[in-house]
Amino acid sequence: MRIAVIGAGAWGTALAHVSAGCGHQTRLWVRSPEVLASLREQGENAVYLPGVALDARIAATDDPAWAVEGAQLLVWAVPSQFVRASLRAFRAHLPARPVVVCASKGIELETLAPMSRVVAEELADLEPRYAMLSGPSFAREVVRGVPTAVALGCEDAALGREVRQALSSARFRVYTNADCRGVELGGALKNVIAIAVGCADGLEFGHNARAAIITRGLAEMARLGVALGARAETFQGLAGLGDLVLTCTGDLSRNRQVGLALGRGQRLADILAATRTVAEGVKTTGSVQRLARELGVAMPITEQLHKVLYEDKDPGRAVADLMTRDLKDE
Known part of the structure; x- marks a missing residue:
């Protein structure tokens, strides 16, 4: 061929x-x-x-x-x-x-x-x-x-x-x-969560916080995916959970590296200027935030990350706001 x-x-x-x-x-x-x-x-x-x-x-x-x-x-x-x-x-x-x-x-x-x-x-x-x-x-x-x-x-x-x-x-x-739509959305949405995990790791919040963001991030991914016509079970597979775990925990991940730098106090513009590679999650966060609002899908991690990336919110404050949201069922 x-x-x-x-x-x-x-x-x-x-x-x-x-x-x-x-x-x-x-x-x-x-x-x-x-x-x-x-x-x-x-x-x-x-x-x-x-x-x-x-x-x-x-x-x-x-x-x-x-x-x-x-x-x-x-x-x-x-x-x-x-x-x-x-x-x-x-x-x-x-x-x-x-x-x-x-x-x-x-x-x-x-x-x-x-x-x-x-x-x-x-x-x-x-x-x-x-x-x-x-x-x-x-x-x-x-x-x-x-x-x-x-x-x-x-x-x-x-x-x-x-x-x-x-x-x-x-x-x-x-x-x-x-499920073509689920496969492509999993690949896109996991980059957003990987930046969030990187922020938490850059703040040295430890393994508990990392596991929480990955798990709740996967729930966000599946909610938006279903709203856009994907199957929920696709997000339990390679294009969802598999890619999410890799991108959130592997140091070869460009999106994770952006988050790590943000958590350590660097400015986004400086982070992006220092590399020739593309961290897709930065722009995808903007797209996902707009989609979630238009469709009425709750994505609190994405919402806080959007404020960190585009409104200069302190990453530590963003995590604190996530932890003090109204309590609810899983």
């Missing part, structure tokens, strides 16, 4: 490595000249995955037309807020009924659309067939060959099985799930 991966950040690079390792002809579209040069000259992504050797069969390019030429599977792995613009840029080069696997985790800030809706809207006349890839998967560990299991949300069972077979290996196991 020929597979095109769009986006050469850490996650896109890791998925290209998985694809090439499965024996597919793999083309990786790269926007950054610096990243492209390192891929071609050093066989690694020196910006996002420095020091990690990649499969030599990956063909890196900055040419959109060549990247997708003849591709039977398109893996979209650009930051979520740029998915719409990138689809528009590539649209003229895509065939009819393209198969798009979206690996971007987020909710569009301007429209509050999940990524599946963005794909459906932008490629409507091409009649795209699409799936959403999510689950506990640090890119650096995937490239190192650490055993990893992820979820593929796809309403078309036959297509889901085809993609699952194409991307699975002895080190990268793909589970299919017909």
